[in-house]
Amino acid sequence: MARAEKLTIADICEDLGISRSTFYDWRQKGRAPRCMRLPNGDLRVRRADYDRWLTSLEDLTG
Template identity: 75%
Template structure:
């Protein structure tokens, strides 16, 4: 699983951009851990990216 920092580094976006996408329902699916941290499964990120390719 990816941390939020890992995801932002891979996509070359800021944390604020990610949170904006998440608020608008445009971010990849996330898991919220009991401590409040977010994690993103690699499979969910790959599926989300593939969906962006289909839409283009």
Template identity: 75%
Template sequence: MTTAVSRSWDEKLRISDICTDLGISRSTFYDWRQKGRAPRCIKLPNGDLRILRSDYDHWLDDRGDRA
């Protein structure tokens, strides 16, 4: 039996999920983060980063072509 992956509004995405979705490398993501261009991240107690699905969706929307 397989279960569907949750796509809820509050889903916490991993950096690897973001990189795969955008087709970028981890180093590119961390470069963007250092420059303040990446979506807002949540730092977990173990040091791992997560991004809320809602923050990621807003971040993508903000980058849309407004022409």
């Protein structure tokens, strides 16, 4: 069984063109994708969770 790809915060920020501080601000406000905290304290985002989060942001009215 293949393990799901896990993205770093740097990966997410680069993809979205945002700063780390913006990501952490969104996270504090509950607007960031779902994260997991590793035993060393680092955060990771599963690719599937990131893709779902991006889909949830689509503007279906425009």
